[in-house]
Amino acid sequence: MSFVRKPAVAGSFYPQDPGELQRTVDELLKKATALITNDVSRDSQGRPLRQLMGVQVPHAGYIYSGLIAAVGFQLVSTLRPRRVIIAGPTHRVGCHGIALSEATAFATPLGEVPVDQVAQQYLVEHSSVAKFFEPSHVDEHALEVQLPFLQTVFRDIDFAIVPLAVGDCTPEDVCDSLQTLLSIPGENPDDTLIIVSSDLSHYLAYDEARKLDTATLSQVMSLEYPLDPRQACGAYAWSGLIRLARRVQWHPQLLMNANSGDTAGDKSRVVGYSSVAFWKYNPPEEESGIPDHYGALLPQIAREILTDAFQDDNQIGSINAISKVSASDRALQLLLRSIGASFVTLTNHGQLRGCIGSLAPHRMLGEDIAANTLAAAFEDPRFPPLQASELDQIQIEVSVLTEPKPLERFEGESNESYLSRLRPGIDGVILRRDFHRATFLPQVWSELPDVHDFISQLMYKAGLGGAEFGPEIKLETYQVQAWGEAKA
Template identity: 45%
Template sequence: MANASVRPPAVAGQFYPGDPLVLSAQLSEMLSTAVALEAVRPPKAVIVPHAGYIYSGPVAATAYNALAPLRDVVRKVVMLGPTHRMAVNGFALPATQAFSTPFGEVPLCRSDWEALQRRTDVVVDDRPHAQEHCLEVQLPFLQTVLGAFELVPILVGMAGTEAVADLIESLWGGPETLIVISSDLSHYLSYEQARHCDRATVAQLIRLQDGLKHEQACGATPINGLLRAAARHGLEPHLLDLRNSGDTAGDRGRVVGYASIAFCESPDHAAAARH
């Protein structure tokens, strides 16, 4: 009988391989061939896409490669993504206490899970999480590059930018905490339209300018909150990869845009923090 305290994988065998050996081989291939547009310091936060691995996996891999130096540092991953299947007011936490993938279970951080429930805009509800892919598809990457960690999985529904930023701030922590925002960019434009639109979106992100619309990114709401929090903490955004499904595994008639962006402490900010 299934363990009710564990969320089973919903899209294994669809968005990514359900067989752990095949999954491991695919991840190894994507991570070993990923070349970022620029080298960066180990990030505090990343924005990564969440489509099927054949479409967005190579783009996501550029961000996950950047996390490799943090394998013995990061012990908690805060993940925020949009709800694709069920409307939510505010933020949804699962009631389950672990997420399962073909690689095994990732436990939730119980103390943060309990603390978040003191917020009036947080609900505990397994239903939005049950079939949602945007957080799940990140887990095999994270298990591969980080090893063991605890998870804070949050689905973001109707919420203001300041509320999202405040929630992220409450979970910010130190070097042991990584923040992952799961989002694709434009949806179902032509190849050239998407390239134009996504370049403009990324330019806005790199300026740390919140106010993204959902036409620009399905995860606009959590991204906007991260941009505000990142600005307060002096993080610098770096574009690691920007492509779309027409570049990876799809036709170019109607494409989905993908970007990987790393948010890193600036050298100046890091030096100031040591004094």
Template identity: 45%
Template structure:
């Protein structure tokens, strides 16, 4: 089997002659009005029709990447399948994608990170003729320096399944997420503008309940919306129109829009470095206790700021310890070190970690946001308010208290089951409820060591 996926729609969706294609893309980018660079773009939503139809709209997003040209080294690209049915998200079997502008290497390490997610499969046929991903590549090849691509053809999947994939691949400033999607299809111009206006409003509100009449890429967009809320991204609408504005007739149009989702530059800039530092800090502290030596200190100003964390240890995929702090009451560095030691040696569910296990454990550090109370009148309201795969939840009743990190949704995806086991963890019956129950929620940013 070939390790190269050749261009399938060159010559139809965009020019197949390299010089003509480069000139066309360069001109589209140059003609973007108000195309000043943005400096903290984490994700884009762009259309995927032929360039004469949607190229100017896509360009309005790609033109904003100039300031991040040398920073972005990986693009996670998701688009809907149009020709092959897929249950879940499909990776290609190739090692490179090719356009008239050259080859794009695929991110094999990133693909390996997804191997344990049941919703991710390999399906060469899903990629063979799929245009939603391919048409983005000439833009990316023009506006970025060297980068690796991780393409996923998205079929029948839930928003939570897509969000889980994005969380696994989130990375830091080196990773850009691109969602490929058109808006409404084949409506009269006036109707399309009304429908697309509602879709734009939903995306700006980070609404994760779009349907496929609103956007053909509703599934990957919804997954991005879940992840964007969790990471505090801010959506910016860059341009919107339909095919009657570019090269089509007004009685049967397709809608196009472009969005950038920006991160808080101050919070996101050290994201990858922050994760690596916290993981190193946790492992070193555990090692220092096993071998009775002082862990090497790490001097960073942000480690001295108050923070609340959980440290989770796994061994061969099974939980080996998990201890954490719900409220920030000491410097983050001290909190991570203390919780690492507690997870390794003082979790009452497990025997203390031994030296022989040290190399086999994987460390995960979760940094918690401030919790917010959930004002709910009864259990039904509580269940309706929970956001699966987003919320960490604290349950309190008198002296009974428990919490589940958002990661627990992976084992308990149903809100009824999630809340029932949370009550059991607090030492109460799984069907318990009382007027005095208090719930609060928080989100986490997590980093996990990758197996060697």
């Protein structure tokens, strides 16, 4: 039986009267416009940011955090999404995994917002952690308080929401669930907006809270995860978005940071708030890339290649990714026939199971993906060959690389200055000295966020573990687009 989820916090977190609520939201958005003074379409180094994909906003009462939230919503007001994913914590009734709602719509005093039931069902069918669990939604305010803002900035748009009450689960689980919703066949991921609802620290003295919140936001800006629930009540949802941003190379941008001591509360026990945008990050030299709706198919193609290999190992040499694509999909056929370089990574329950790739393009991308898929499964010298019994346990990630470029060292430049030009989470790095060579993909920054640790481990991988880093060691950088499988 269909039902509409009724507002739980109207009259407490925000006005219950529709007219008063609309005036409040309009006024907050008007004030927010004056606060967005920088060119938010560029990063701190002036490089263009192409597409706004998500924003983190707070969820306290409007008198406390409404203005900080409004800054984020004012920024997204230029978009025209068909779907808005709202992910936040479970303050009232917890859950393991991610709780979905069976409601057909969520109501506020401004009207009803439809729930995208098709997207929810797709997520349930393709995720091991998403399930329908209404108790986590009935009295939860974290998602509800965002709705009047969405109803205002998208008042002329037909959009639907996917409400995710995120309980105890890993960043990878949340990341995979978000990416699943961005990878629904036949849909453009740019038509989906992600909202993460989270406050920062809770009930610390003003100065102590500012110190912790500054450290937390520094971590977010570096795309370091996981966050701890003591740092942010929406840590599980936010960590998943950070993990996704690392995976697909989105760029975080701090829009505003304050706490209740700056707004309507006293300074003895404050709650911290922030608004952070997440952009598709494409500097001009990297703008030509693979559309996400095609890239999301590459891990599926790699899995089909492995399945074929186990069914007939006599045909391994003739397996090609291009043969897995319908002849009617000419654009994807042309993509796989272009010259390109790839890495294929296999993991089993989060542990590396094989990783082989090409550092430079030297054959058709389809051939490269097929060869590296098989090599990662059967020829990585660090692991025994993959067994058929493991096929259902592994996860596959396919990365497509840009052309490597030398990281030139200026005359007399110190090691510290040279290494500071590496971009954690963005640059893959090739390290060379004489006949020694090794690479780390950009994804490795998530495990080694400190540049010195990153380079030290890369030198060890290259067989230079006892050597000192110096001018005789050459670095090249490249970028990747990476797509992982949605968990079944």
